[in-house]
Amino acid sequence: MFLASAGDPLFVDGINFAVALAVIIKVVLAFAFLLVSVLMMIWFERKIISDMQNRVGPDRAGPWGILQSLADGTKLFFKEDLLPDRADKRIFRLAPYLSAVPAFLSFAIVPIGGTITFGHYTTELQVADPPIGILFLLAMSAVAVYGVMLAGWSSGSKYPLLGSVRASAQMVSYEAALGLAVAAVVLYTGDLSTRAIVTGQEGLLRHILPSWNVFRLGFVPFFVFLIASTAELNRPPFDLVEAEQELVGGFHTEYSSIRFALFFLAEFMNTITMSAIVVTLFLGGPDGPGFHFLRWLWPILWFLGKTLVLLFVQVWLRGTLPRLRYDQLMDLGWKVLIPGSLVWLLILGGMLISFKWGLIVLGISVLFGAALIRARSLGAQRVGEVGS
Amino acid sequence: MGYFTGFKVTLRQMWKPRVTVKYPEQKRPKPVRFHGRHVLNRYEDGMEKCIGCELCAGVCPARCIHVRGRDNPPDAPVSPGERYGFVYEINYLRCIHCDLCVEACPTEAITESKLFEFSFTSRQDAIYTRAELLVSEDGAPQQLPWEDWRPGDDHDTSAWMRATSPSGSAAEEGIVHWSGERGYGVRAPEQGQAPAAVPAGSRLVGRGALTEPAPSTPAAVAAGLEPDGDGGSSGPLTPEDGALQ
Numbered sequence: 001m002f003l004a005s006a007g008d009p010l011f012v013d014g015i016n017f018a019v020a021l022a023v024i025i026k027v028v029l030a031f032a033f034l035l036v037s038v039l040m041m042i043w044f045e046r047k048i049i050s051d052m053q054n055r056v057g058p059d060r061a062g063p064w065g066i067l068q069s070l071a072d073g074t075k076l077f078f079k080e081d082l083l084p085d086r087a088d089k090r091i092f093r094l095a096p097y098l099s100a101v102p103a104f105l106s107f108a109i110v111p112i113g114g115t116i117t118f119g120h121y122t123t124e125l126q127v128a129d130p131p132i133g134i135l136f137l138l139a140m141s142a143v144a145v146y147g148v149m150l151a152g153w154s155s156g157s158k159y160p161l162l163g164s165v166r167a168s169a170q171m172v173s174y175e176a177a178l179g180l181a182v183a184a185v186v187l188y189t190g191d192l193s194t195r196a197i198v199t200g201q202e203g204l205l206r207h208i209l210p211s212w213n214v215f216r217l218g219f220v221p222f223f224v225f226l227i228a229s230t231a232e233l234n235r236p237p238f239d240l241v242e243a244e245q246e247l248v249g250g251f252h253t254e255y256s257s258i259r260f261a262l263f264f265l266a267e268f269m270n271t272i273t274m275s276a277i278v279v280t281l282f283l284g285g286p287d288g289p290g291f292h293f294l295r296w297l298w299p300i301l302w303f304l305g306k307t308l309v310l311l312f313v314q315v316w317l318r319g320t321l322p323r324l325r326y327d328q329l330m331d332l333g334w335k336v337l338i339p340g341s342l343v344w345l346l347i348l349g350g351m352l353i354s355f356k357w358g359l360i361v362l363g364i365s366v367l368f369g370a371a372l373i374r375a376r377s378l379g380a381q382r383v384g385e386v387g388s
Numbered sequence: 389m390g391y392f393t394g395f396k397v398t399l400r401q402m403w404k405p406r407v408t409v410k411y412p413e414q415k416r417p418k419p420v421r422f423h424g425r426h427v428l429n430r431y432e433d434g435m436e437k438c439i440g441c442e443l444c445a446g447v448c449p450a451r452c453i454h455v456r457g458r459d460n461p462p463d464a465p466v467s468p469g470e471r472y473g474f475v476y477e478i479n480y481l482r483c484i485h486c487d488l489c490v491e492a493c494p495t496e497a498i499t500e501s502k503l504f505e506f507s508f509t510s511r512q513d514a515i516y517t518r519a520e521l522l523v524s525e526d527g528a529p530q531q532l533p534w535e536d537w538r539p540g541d542d543h544d545t546s547a548w549m550r551a552t553s554p555s556g557s558a559a560e561e562g563i564v565h566w567s568g569e570r571g572y573g574v575r576a577p578e579q580g581q582a583p584a585a586v587p588a589g590s591r592l593v594g595r596g597a598l599t600e601p602a603p604s605t606p607a608a609v610a611a612g613l614e615p616d617g618d619g620g621s622s623g624p625l626t627p628e629d630g631a632l633q
Contacts, residue, residue: 048402051401052399052402055406056406056408056410059410316395320394320395320398
């Protein structure tokens with residue numbers, strides 16, 4: 001229907017003045033919202049981290065230091081922009097944008113509320129609702145790998161190179177786990193579109209719990225996605241791409257001024273986007289109890305509240321966990337998250353057919369798991385014998 | 389569930405009080421013997437204490453002091469002695485605030501104040517001249533435009549001298565060995581250690597004595613002037629006894 005999809009930036013129903021206006025307004029609003037929330041996120045993270053470390057944190061710029069990121073950003077704009085002599089100049093200039101643009105784009109598919117009506121036009125509160133939906137997120141996070149990788153590669157320096165090698169290995173590894181967690185959601189919803197995923201989670205589960213995917217899918221895909229997205233974002237405890245202590249900043253060592261700012265913009269924007277995606281996929285998006293007045297506002301508040309909680313969790317992770325070693329990182333990704341989410345996907349698939357099939361798949365999985373553990377312990381024994 | 393105890397710790401820390409002192413607004417109290425920027429003192433009658441002997445310049449390990457003496461004009465003497473410090477300059481780009489100049493000074497002319505916040509912006513400002521170092525007519529240190537004095541910073545400008553007994557003899561601790569200062573008179577000796585740190589019966593040094601000789605000399609103890617000086621030892625104390633305690 002034309003009216004329902006007015007403002008769709010994919011222009012599937014043709015284009016007219018109202019559609020174009022709605023698209024422009026939505027894009028500008030989303031852009032401004034993201035930029036402001038990145039500034040707030042940096043401030044929020046620094047404040048929470050300093051609270052956890054019994055410090056005061058930024059408190060000079062504005063009330064409670066709320067303008068600190070703005071001051072930092074302004075400072076970065078006026079810094080000298082260095083271009084290393086041995087850098088691959090064109091790629092060096094390109095890389096920050098490869099990092100920042102996907103961060104902006106992936107937010108476009110996040111539904112931040114229900115629908116809203118202006119006069120005759122009803123539009124969904126999300127920039128775009130493409131039929132490929134969540135695949136777009138995976139594509140964008142794959143493009144972001146290029147940003148980090150090319151940044152390190154083109155710097156012509158060893159620390160960025162090491163950082164980018166780690167980055168590509170880490171991000172590619174965890175993309176598999178990320179994709180498998182998303183697959184569980186898609187399997188259950190039967191649709192790739194984020195709007196369909198969100199509307200599929202409305203209602204109650206057995207009359208007590210909200211029927212969000214985190215409960216319906218049995219927590220495992222949720223935690224797999226949370227861990228894998230943290231790794232995908234190169235946030236602590238998976239930040240060995242930057243690893244200030246070993247790699248003096250990793251892939252962005254040679255970057256300065258506004259290009260450096262773009263990397264950090266991208267990192268924090270990705271953090272916000274990933275938290276929003278987790279809310280969309282597993283926590284029902286804008287779903288939650290509303291009231292009769294201001295009917296359009298409550299979903300937005302629910303969405304923002306859930307995202308804020310997840311952002312706090314991200315900061316909490318950073319404040320608590322020490323950085324993983326490279327082999328621990330790969331062990332966690334390949335030996336725990338990927339097999340775990342694969343098995344869970346199989347069980348979910350069985351359960352979707354019938355309860356009996358679910359139990360059969362579960363039994364087979366347990367059997368295989370036991371055999372695997374037995375084989376591992378035998379192998380460890382063998383190694384011990386050889387060693388002694 | 390050992391994995392999650394760490395998360396509890398960080399969450400708990402959020403409600404603990406902060407240890408940060410918000411520096412420019414709040415300041416920690418400075419120690420009594422803090423080494424700050426120097427002042428050149430005056431006697432109570434307004435005469436300068438410096439006699440231009442250059443001992444401070446000689447002892448300075450950073451070689452930041454430059455002194456030249458000159459004979460006092462007979463009709464209007466600047467210092468009570470034969471000579472006075474005609475040129476006195478300290479280069480604060482070099483000074484390490486070791487206080488050796490204060491120890492070397494025979495007339496307690498140069499002492500260190502509590503001021504350390506002076507953000508000069510040129511080399512000329514960094515070199516303090518005699519006119520800038522000298523205390524004003526009322527005995528207070530001068531405040532230069534780039535200095536951040538707070539109330540109290542200008543009080544204990546000669547604390548080090550009053551903290552240590554001459555020649556390291558404990559028997560002389562608490563006895564005034566210094567001349568008066570313009571605006572403050574003869575300063576009281578620094579109080580001894582905190583009472584908790586002093587064993588009972590040994591509180592005979594440096595307690596409550598102001599300008600009079602403290603009742604801590606062996607004679608005073610023997611005469612029973614010390615209220616509780618009979619703690620462990622009976623009979624007259626020797627300076628060695630005092631040192632032991």
